[in-house]
Amino acid sequence: xxxxxxxxxxxxxxxxxxxxxxxxxxxxxxxxxxxxxxxxxxxxxxxxxxxxxxxxxxxxxxxxxxxxxxxxxxxxxxxxxxxxxxxxxxxxxxxxxxxxxxxxxxxxxxxxxxxxxxxxxxxxxxxxxxxxxxxxxxxxxxxxxxxxxxxxxxxxxxxxxxxxxxxxxxxxxxxxxxxxxxxxxxxxxxxxxxxxxxxxxxxxxxxxxxxxxxxxxxxxxxxxxxxxxxxxxxxxxxxxxxxxxxxxxxxxxxxxxxxxxxxxxxxxxxxxxxxxxxxxxxxxxxxxxxxxxxxxxxxxxxxxxxxxxxxxxxxxxxxxxxxxxxxxxxxxxxxxxxxxxxxxxxxxxxxxxxxxxxxxxxxxxxxxxxxxxxxxxxxxxxxxxxxxxxxxxxxxxxxxxxxxxxxxxxxxxxxxxxxxxxxxxxxxxxxxxxxxxxxxxxxxxxxxxxxxxxxxxxxxxxxxxxxxxxxxxxxxxxxxxxxxxxxxxxxxxxxxxxxxxxxxxxxxxxxxxxxxxxxxxxxxxxxxxxxxxxxxxxxxxxxxxxxxxxxxxxxxxxxxxxxxxxxxxxxxxxxxxxxxxxxxxxxxxxxxxxxxxxxxxxxxxxxxxxxxxxxxxxxxxxxxx
Amino acid sequence: xxxxxxxxxxxxxxxxxxxxxxxxxxxxxxxxxxxxxxxxxxxxxxxxxxxxxxxxxxxxxxxxxxxxxxxxxxxxxxxxxxxxxxxxxxxxxxxxxxxxxxxxxxxxxxxxxxxxxxxxxxxxxxxxxxxxxxxxxxxxxxxxxxxxxxxxxxxxxxxxxxxxxxxxxxxxxxxxxxxxxxxxxxxxxxxxxxxxxxxxxxxxxxxxxxxxxxxxxxxxxxxxxxxxxxxxxxxxxxxxxxxxxxxxxxxxxxxxxxxxxxxxxxxxxxxxxxxxxxxxxxxxxxxxxxxxxxxxxxxxxxxxxxxxxxxxxxxxxxxxxxxxxxxxxxxxxxxxxxxxxxxxxxxxxxxxxxx
Numbered sequence: 001x002x003x004x005x006x007x008x009x010x011x012x013x014x015x016x017x018x019x020x021x022x023x024x025x026x027x028x029x030x031x032x033x034x035x036x037x038x039x040x041x042x043x044x045x046x047x048x049x050x051x052x053x054x055x056x057x058x059x060x061x062x063x064x065x066x067x068x069x070x071x072x073x074x075x076x077x078x079x080x081x082x083x084x085x086x087x088x089x090x091x092x093x094x095x096x097x098x099x100x101x102x103x104x105x106x107x108x109x110x111x112x113x114x115x116x117x118x119x120x121x122x123x124x125x126x127x128x129x130x131x132x133x134x135x136x137x138x139x140x141x142x143x144x145x146x147x148x149x150x151x152x153x154x155x156x157x158x159x160x161x162x163x164x165x166x167x168x169x170x171x172x173x174x175x176x177x178x179x180x181x182x183x184x185x186x187x188x189x190x191x192x193x194x195x196x197x198x199x200x201x202x203x204x205x206x207x208x209x210x211x212x213x214x215x216x217x218x219x220x221x222x223x224x225x226x227x228x229x230x231x232x233x234x235x236x237x238x239x240x241x242x243x244x245x246x247x248x249x250x251x252x253x254x255x256x257x258x259x260x261x262x263x264x265x266x267x268x269x270x271x272x273x274x275x276x277x278x279x280x281x282x283x284x285x286x287x288x289x290x291x292x293x294x295x296x297x298x299x300x301x302x303x304x305x306x307x308x309x310x311x312x313x314x315x316x317x318x319x320x321x322x323x324x325x326x327x328x329x330x331x332x333x334x335x336x337x338x339x340x341x342x343x344x345x346x347x348x349x350x351x352x353x354x355x356x357x358x359x360x361x362x363x364x365x366x367x368x369x370x371x372x373x374x375x376x377x378x379x380x381x382x383x384x385x386x387x388x389x390x391x392x393x394x395x396x397x398x399x400x401x402x403x404x405x406x407x408x409x410x411x412x413x414x415x416x417x418x419x420x421x422x423x424x425x426x427x428x429x430x431x432x433x434x435x436x437x438x439x440x441x442x443x444x445x446x447x448x449x450x451x452x453x454x455x456x457x458x459x460x461x462x463x464x465x466x467x468x469x470x471x472x473x474x475x476x477x478x479x480x481x482x483x484x485x486x487x488x489x490x491x492x493x494x495x496x497x498x499x500x501x502x503x504x505x506x507x508x509x510x511x512x513x514x515x516x517x518x519x520x521x522x523x524x525x526x527x528x529x530x531x532x533x534x535x536x537x538x539x540x541x542x543x544x545x546x547x548x549x550x551x552x553x554x555x556x557x558x559x560x561x562x563x564x565x566x567x568x569x570x571x572x573x574x575x576x577x578x579x580x581x582x583x584x585x586x587x588x589x590x591x592x593x594x595x596x597x598x599x600x601x602x603x604x605x606x607x608x609x610x611x612x613x614x615x616x617x618x619x620x621x622x623x624x625x
Numbered sequence: 626x627x628x629x630x631x632x633x634x635x636x637x638x639x640x641x642x643x644x645x646x647x648x649x650x651x652x653x654x655x656x657x658x659x660x661x662x663x664x665x666x667x668x669x670x671x672x673x674x675x676x677x678x679x680x681x682x683x684x685x686x687x688x689x690x691x692x693x694x695x696x697x698x699x700x701x702x703x704x705x706x707x708x709x710x711x712x713x714x715x716x717x718x719x720x721x722x723x724x725x726x727x728x729x730x731x732x733x734x735x736x737x738x739x740x741x742x743x744x745x746x747x748x749x750x751x752x753x754x755x756x757x758x759x760x761x762x763x764x765x766x767x768x769x770x771x772x773x774x775x776x777x778x779x780x781x782x783x784x785x786x787x788x789x790x791x792x793x794x795x796x797x798x799x800x801x802x803x804x805x806x807x808x809x810x811x812x813x814x815x816x817x818x819x820x821x822x823x824x825x826x827x828x829x830x831x832x833x834x835x836x837x838x839x840x841x842x843x844x845x846x847x848x849x850x851x852x853x854x855x856x857x858x859x860x861x862x863x864x865x866x867x868x869x870x871x872x873x874x875x876x877x878x879x880x881x882x883x884x885x886x887x888x889x890x891x892x893x894x895x896x897x898x899x900x901x902x903x904x905x906x907x908x909x910x911x912x913x914x915x916x917x918x919x920x921x922x923x924x925x926x927x928x929x930x931x932x933x934x935x936x937x938x939x940x941x942x943x944x945x946x947x948x949x950x951x952x953x954x955x956x957x958x959x960x961x962x963x964x965x966x967x968x969x970x971x972x973x974x975x976x977x978x979x980x
Contacts, residue, residue, distance in 0.1 A: 375847070
């Protein structure tokens with residue numbers, strides 16, 4: 001079978017995307033999927049802020065408001081932020097380590113489809129009118145009490161999506177351990193690869209608790225289990241522990257790749273080696289490690305007792321140290337550099353003060369007795385938006401502008417990018433800065449409305465105006481993406497001109513086999529070394545060009561997930577309908593059959609011959625001139 | 626001329642003061658205006674933490690701003706290749722140890738206050754006669770209202786907590802249905818009311834609520850508990866000890882000498898309401914609906930509506946409209962006629978304990 005020859009037509013293209021196991025295409029799928037859910041979560045956020053623009057507002061009902069906050073949080077964490085980061089990890093990390101693909105392309109595809117169907121399952125709840133309404137934390141007493149199927153959608157949808165995340169994490173781990181190019185030692189890996197590595201290791205340990213917690217919740221709600229029902233000997237606090245043993249590492253799983261993106265951006269646009277690379281790596285690992293030791297700081301007011309609270313308070317403060325190390329290393333990276341304020345750099349520069357503010361309020365809440373006041377008030381809402389939006393979302397936007405040319409072969413418009421930044425950044429601070437004070441002034445979070453005369457009116461109004469500005473910024477970005485795609489002005493290998501890592505040594509977008517010959521890595525910032533030596537080819541090959549073994553695409557990952565998706569509905573309706581159990585069994589059987597097909601049918605992949613590669617490289621070169 | 630200047634000064638002083646007060650929130654609900662030892666300790670910790678954090682922010686912003694101005698490519702030239710510095714051990718050690726010192730400065734009072742605020746040993750203390758030495762209040766949080774029992778005094782009330790000033794008041798907290806959280810921002814931080822275990826803590830109320838805007842402190846539910854979570858407010862009335870004692874006596878009398886402001890209303894009450902609501906303040910927690918013995922004294926209907934007969938009648942007619950998801954049934958005109966409702970409202974508003 002010829003692989004370089006491409007079929008055309010809409011059906012063939014669609015089939016190609018449905019069956020792809022190419023990490024770059026899966027990266028794009030993750031990115032687009034994440035953007036879609038980001039829009040959904042953003043719309044939910046806008047409705048939340050519009051409801052709170054004035055006291056006693058009745059834009060939405062109390063029940064709908066709880067649906068909105070729950071779906072906003074769940075969507076943004078699980079279906080927007082993580083998939084978009086996974087998009088970058090998929091598309092870029094293998095290129096950074098000089099690999100041809102991830103270790104398990106099939107599982108990579110499976111992971112994506114599980115995210116997609118899990119997200120779909122969760123959001124189909126809107127069509128049923130029974131939406132999760134117990135907050136993204138879904139604390140057990142309330143989630144068991146919640147009528148309708150809302151929480152069932154949460155439990156099953158997240159179970160499916162979470163499975164995909166776990167697979168992606170394992171895949172990235174194995175890829176980074178096994179598939180680094182010759183000479184790419186651990187201490188030469190770009191920081192984005194390092195943070196992907198640590199985040200993946202955290203996924204490996206953090207997601208199983210979530211899986212178990214969600215199974216408990218599913219059994220409690222759908223199969224008469226009593227894990228959390230205290231009247232039957234269960235315990236709701238167990239859910240809180242399980243959730244936060246997952247939930248706290250989860251926020252580091254989000255922020256570490258964000259740190260990685262900023263490390264790349266600072267170094268490239270300051271045209272300077274990352275300051276204190278070794279310290280940065282150790283800080284990353286330390287944050288990853290400590291991230292598992294502090295979950296109970298989400299539970300200071302649960303009544304765990306002063307000893308537990310004191311221990312977790314001090315442990316929480318300890319995390320500030322490696323984080324501070326990172327901040328100062330970034331500052332020293334731009335210090336003495338040659339700073340060019342491109343759009344990605346603008347986001348990175350905006351990130352520093354924003355994230356420092358989010359970080360210090362985190363330490364404040366780490367002080368347990370002070371947290372008794374701040375917990376579940378608007379202060380915490382301000383805090384976690386400062387770290388998630390000021391850290392993760394700014395990183396995603398930075399990465400989007402930074403790697404867009406590598407992923408799509410075109411440059412996003414710089415002017416529109418900067419306009420996006422201004423609206424988004426100003427709006428962000430306008431929305432969330434004042435919310436710290438709302439918390440101090442006694443406003444609890446997750447309130448559907450508030451009475452007049454409590455001194456909260458003006459602050460809430462300002463906050464909503466800020467949110468609108470963020471929406472405008474994001475809209476400009478979408479326009480930018482559409483315009484850039486229509487214009488389709490192709491760019492070369494290293495459009496920013498200052499690329500330092502391997503992904504900038506190959507065409508944008510890279511050929512499907514990435515590197516014609518595996519590169520030889522001779523130090524940190526591989527491409528920079530080649531550039532400084534005046535190398536013409538920008539890559540020193542580690543081996544001569546030979547035939548490349550590639551995997552076939554497969555529809556099985558999608559079908560496997562489809563089975564789980566169907567089984568989910570069966571589980572949900574099995575108690576009240578006669579067909580529920582049948583659907584549950586059918587769905588699971590369907591998945592098992594697809595698994596059996598995968599196991600029994602040998603798929604040995606195919607070879608791209610040396611001649612084809614040479615021909616392809618020739619075409620690329622000719623196309624450039 | 627000088628007089629005018631003085632006026633202007635006074636005005637600007639007032640303006641600054643007003644701004645300061647606005648920044649401090651409303652006295653009955655803001656954590657910035659602590660009205661008790663617990664809130665005060667937490668406020669002190671807040672000031673310390675904010676100070677340290679502000680220092681960190683300032684240092685970062687200074688380095689950041691200087692770097693941004695000094696090292697722009699537009700200044701250095703397009704071809705400038707900066708020196709590729711690897712790092713600096715000295716600097717790494719510096720910005721590891723200075724934060725550790727700063728955090729220690731914060732950690733020590735944190736641990737101290739954690740134990741101080743968590744100390745409830747005195748709860749069990751009894752004097753020689755076996756009477757509790759300290760006032761203990763059992764709080765039960767329910768969808769979406771608060772029940773306050775004073776076990777040593779044999780009385781129970783709801784929605785409006787009444788406590789004496791200038792002494793530690795100990796609380797036993799539990800939830801009857803789903804998890805809630807008990808928070809009086811200006812008096813002290815929150816503690817969750819779990820469904821399966823009793824949480825204990827203390828607060829001390831050092832300011833009389835008399836002079837406040839509504840004559841009460843505001844209490845909130847701080848844990849998402851369903852649709853009407855936002856409306857699960859309660860109020861706190863703080864009285865000097867002697868007034869508190871007479872309030873307790875008043876509550877205890879309601880068992881024998883109920884106040885009947887409208888006999889027809891009482892009749893309606895005993896037909897339609899008494900299944901869930903008690904009008905005697907003597908009793909224990911565990912009622913279906915809020916105890917109404919002191920209803921006429923309260924500050925709000927259903928915890929959040931203005932306290933007048935109109936709102937009360939509206940509420941009884943359609944409880945779900947006001948507080949979605951609450952467990953009180955609504956009463957149509959077939960169940961309680963308009964005249965009966967008027968009588969009932971008058972009767973309920975007459976249920977007063979405060980003399």
